[in-house]
Amino acid sequence: MAEIVTTDVLVIGAGLAGERTAIACSSEGLDVIMLSLVPPRRSHSCAAQGGMQASLGNSVMGKGDNTTVHWLDTIRGSDWGNDQEVARIFTDSAPIAMREMAHFGVPWNRVKGGPQEVFIKGKKATIVEDYEKEGLITARAFGGTAKWRTCYTADGTGHSVLYTMDNMAVQLGITVHDRMEALRLIHADGRCMGAVVRSLRNGEIVVYFAKATVIATGGYGRLYGISTNAIINEGTGSWLALQTGIVPLGNMEAVQFHPTGLVPTDILVTEGCRGDGGILLDVDEYRFMPDYEPEKQELASRDVVSRRMIEHILKGNGVKSPYGDHLWMDLRHLGEHHLKTKLREVYDICMHFIGVNPIKELVPVRPTQHYSMGGIRVNKDGHAYNMKGLYAAGEASCWDLHGFNRLGGNSLAETVVAGMIVGEHIADYARNSTLVSDVSLAESFVKKENGKIAQLLSSNDGEDVYRLRDEIAEALINDVGIFRNGERLETAVTKLKDVVERIQKVRVRFRAPGMNPELSGALRIEGMAKQALVIAMGALARKESRGAHYREDYPARDDANWLKRTLVRWPEGADEPLFDYEPVGILDLPPGERGYGEGEQIPMRISLQTYNKKVYEEQKARGRFDTVKPAGTQLPKEAWRSELDKEGG
């Protein structure tokens, strides 16, 4: 029998969401163990540069900001695809979370009184900061926000916040078991008891029993191959939920792309480049964006620019390279001083990673997968549908703050805010539960995993794991990318169904049972293939365009038929996933124009009242547990009216 470890709370994933959750539980006196594929400080959270949105309103450009204005931006950004109550909980808590991080040690950039030179819409401008606000947390501008609201520490916000958070975890003595990969949740009768975990150091299988289990493993961006994500973001957490057969994943087809990933490394090159006047060129060094978007040109919204770039490449105007076709970003005219000060990070990345000096040379870029809006469907307390004792937080979850398009600066903030809120609910849950350590049940789960490993290690002829991974990535990036249509999505579905079949025959060339990167890859490939299929099938079924999900054959946002969240489960033993839909949540702000991007819309057919009436029952019928505060009670009705009046005026 495998080694057994018991704890009150098992947190799978030790990035910002996992750590903040662990800190919430540990502060309440509970035993917490964090499992992580890598040392916590290496998590993808450390790579975030931009910052965290919170309506502190200290900078003069944030004057008049409040939680309602932040909420309005978030609802519009989501293209009305998110849960408006969750967005309210989030925007109300974000300022507290930022202040708390300051108390923990984050050296947020601060307001400096007096005149400051800045760039606004590519032009030099002077703003005058209030001396009375000097020393308070300041903010910078981000896309899709009415105010400057994004708190930051230089260009290393993720690093700074993650290290501070991990310092707290060390102070509290939270146990970390790193280089451990959860393979399967242990559960019976809709109750989660922990997980079967494999050590990446020596291959040993360990059973963890916990009162509450939290999945905080980040997104599934790496399924796309071309992604700004760290290479560990392969959807391992959402796969744990999908494997149960009863916990649904939400909105998996909602995948965000960023226009300028560096070729060939796909490291993110900030939107600030275009904000400061950088332009996009094609193979003939021709500036093509004004032809497509005469008004906004390179500064159209992220999804629009990404779409135009792909469209232009598909017309044969891309630059050929061993890494596929790309376009150029031209920053040369901005000059050496600008590139070595305002865009220092971009300068360093270009020099170090591709040996290109942006002062003199063109920078190769292409649209790149960036964020996963979908994930494990949870209620507003973070509790997974249909599975008592299972929680999720951060990008791994579909708490549904972001709907179909996430605003920059809302994801890093979500990790900390969700960790704080969900963490408290988990602590309550764990305190009021008893540990169920059903050893014979665990043994049956261990047996399954051991059987899989033994089979992989003895396989002879068969499929190569890396080839299958590449096929998954190609199917997604080619046919479930920025532009989607029925024909292409059907191609992807057919291809991915074929891959799902072939994963049964994966072979492993390297036969060591312990540390074995090929075996670890082979154990992950089933989850990757099945989630890829889920994304493609979800996108094929959703016959509308909403946020990042753009259908050429259904270009309008269709609130009459699609004001709903995709739920998908994969019942045990089934050949295919099972799709279902629920209303997105109680609507307070009725669906309207986003105010940017393409705007065709098909309005709702029923009244808000009729819609809202069915939300509670329909979600409950799909497995949503009752929340500590009843659904809808944290949504102050029509608080946004006064803000909209101001906007109108």
Place this chain on the structure above:
Amino acid sequence: MGRLLTFKIFRYNPGLENGHPRVESFKLEETPRLNLFTALHKIREEQAPGLMFDFVCRAGVCGSCGMMINGRPTLACRTLTSNLLDTIELYPLPFFKLLGDLSVDTEVWFRQMSEQVESWIHTQKEFDPDAQEERMDNELANKIYESERCIECGCCIAGCATALVAPDFLGAAGLFRIGRFMIDPRDQREDSDWFELVSTDEGVFGCFGMMSCDDVCPKDLPLLEVFAYIRRKMTTTGLKRSKKESVSV
């Protein structure tokens, strides 16, 4: 057609009976802008499926991929083959526990260091969710940020002559961490508290002053300046102490 590169890679798998330490050679054709992140993955996927190495962010910020590249500790993800000769020698970082091939365990050392230097803000103040945040000068905020940019890649420790003979030495990463908290006014530890921790052979006075840490740091952190700051501060504290002691005697 690019250059034909030869990779001489240290191999050792402690979990295998025949996994003894050795150096294996692999050939790979160079493609434009090839870096070691891509090269090592190609070698693993096409030639050596068991090859172990660590990457996470592959963007120079997570610190996972420190290794000895032609004898120098540095980050593999941002090393371009075009800056290297045809033959590239790759070894794991020394000092840290070897897990296999090019993969080492930096986590145990860094966690232990964080515990030793009590790497968190020491304050009696409770957080008040209803209160405005405490003010801080923006220049000071930037200075603190500059002093916490270490990514824990371990290159400084691997390149440190003292660390190799005195495993308890806090090294550049540890001293740098101390410097970060010393300048933070939110941390209420006093010079005398720091003196106990730092004015030892494991601390700032154990350094031989060869400063290879400063040479190899991939983030170009101002290690020299910080050490000088800590040394000066601790020397002054030490002098004050000995004065007090001699008076009381």
